[in-house]
Amino acid sequence: MNIEYKINADLSPEQFIDLLKRSTLSERRPIDDKNCIEGMLKNSNLSVTAWNSGTLIGIARSVTDFSYACYLSDLAVSKCHQKKGIGKQLLSITQKQLGPKCKLILVAAPAANAYYEKIGFQRNERCWILERSHRIGQR
Structure with missing residues (x-):
C-alpha cells in the first residue's frame, strides 16, 4: 500500500463526509449539514491528509496559531486502514508544521x-465545553 500524505490539500465536503462515515467519527460530526462541514474545512x-490511490483514507484537521496551541479538531482514519500507523503519521506530520513550543490539544472520544x-x-482534567444551545451564565 502506497500512502501519500499532503498538507492543506484541497478537499471537498463530500470527500470529508465519506471519510467520516468510513471512520468512527460520523456519529459525532454533523455529516447531514453540508454548510457546517464546508465551514469546518x-x-x-492546518490539515494533513492521507491518500491511497486517490482516495482519502485519513485526516488530521486542526486550528492553530502555530506557536503556542494547535487544537486538533479531527483525527479520522478509515476503519479498514486503522492500526497501520496512519493516524500516528498524520499527527507526526501535523506536529512538524508547528513551532517548537506549540502543544497539540484535543478532546477525545471516550473510545x-x-x-x-x-x-x-497526557490526560488533562481541565477541558471544558460550552454547547451552542447554552448561554453564558445559564444552567
Missing part, C-alpha cells in the same frame, strides 16, 4: 482515550 488552517495515551498524549 474552510476555517481549519479513543487509550489510543492517545498510548502514543504519548
